Amino acid sequence: MYFTSETTSNGVSERPFTHDGISGLLRSPIGVTRRRPLALLGHGGGRHKSTQGLVARARCYVTRCSVAAAAIDAPGHGDRQSTEQDKQFAAGIKEQMSVDEPIDPLIARHSVSLAARAVPEWQSTLDALQDLDHVDASGPVGFWGVSPGSAIGVPSAAAEPSITAAVFGCAGHETLTEAAAQVTVPVEFPLQWDDELVPRDSGLALSDGFASREKTLHANPGRHAGIPAFELESSQRFFARHLVRDLDAPQARR
Template structure:
């Protein structure tokens, strides 16, 4: 069994950022520089072809750390960010580029690759969560939510949320091609869900995304639909109110 190892640490604007590894998995942890232990933990996924430190993801993480006192964790999906690519990763990326250049649907390639990534990433996320809960500042009783599930983050976050009972609320997005395994995972989700939908997504059929929302088994689920294309979730879609409603807010210490 691998142990979590911190590889870099820096503090800026009241946020402590720590890079870590767990075996082959590369990740980052953000937390208030002065805050309580056992604050709620938010897991964040990144989009396809991106990595754990995209500007938008980092901005959300730092916002949640400074305004809510949360700890936020993100990891690179298999074949993304600081992780090596397999032959399958390279082939899928090449096929996606060809489809986009030719103006062809990306659904067949995207759904197949997304399902494969989820099969690999869900066990990794659960192992990371085990290791994070072993840290004294987090602990086993920390409230946990999946708070960043746009595009690829949905393809991984839905089966993760369905599989891990430690996750008690989740935010997903409609920007990923829906496939049978994703629908099956959605049906097994029972925690409160906020679902973000880009109404004019050029890569995902709107009815398919609405069907994914409809499949979610939660008794409490809310959709926020905004005009705009793929990956263009507006900055005003603040995850904090939803997360605070379900996890509470940590008390920040004076600087």
């Protein structure tokens, strides 16, 4: 893992990095000497690691939960070069929308390919991050990702035992049923009741499909991109509860 620079502001250190051709950003609290838990953040479709909303989320988790937060560009996004398959997908989406045809089947198929490439990248990045001095190598890890972030995050949580809590949502069950059944960690699941991209029944089926003993469904009115701002605070409380609870108590051991 190679860090290219560091900037600091309002109590947060921000360091861009590259790892095995993967571009990412790590944010950490300034002045905290103890090793901290880690939150992994997956961006949405057509977005990247430095999207405004993802930056705000990372800074929230760092300052309010005192965790380290990492985001990477998914294959074909941000600083990553698009493959021919990625380009064909983008062209197909544009064509379907131009004739007012549903795009969710196309998104579902592409999500399978995207996850197949991205899950091993997240696992490799996680291993490298946990080797850092200020990240707890054996501590809890959270994953936040909705929409395509869930398409990558759900199989990541199923495959990676280090992930101990997750926020997923705005995704359907069609390609994630098998992976969801292997997820046993606490899950918070925001769902948009009037989602134009993910049919409501499909989102409800995915939420129901997690094997977690603790899972909470947050259903809000609105379209796919209309997740209410207060869900950020809810996810922050969720991660505070599952990642940092008792972390600073003398008797706590991870």
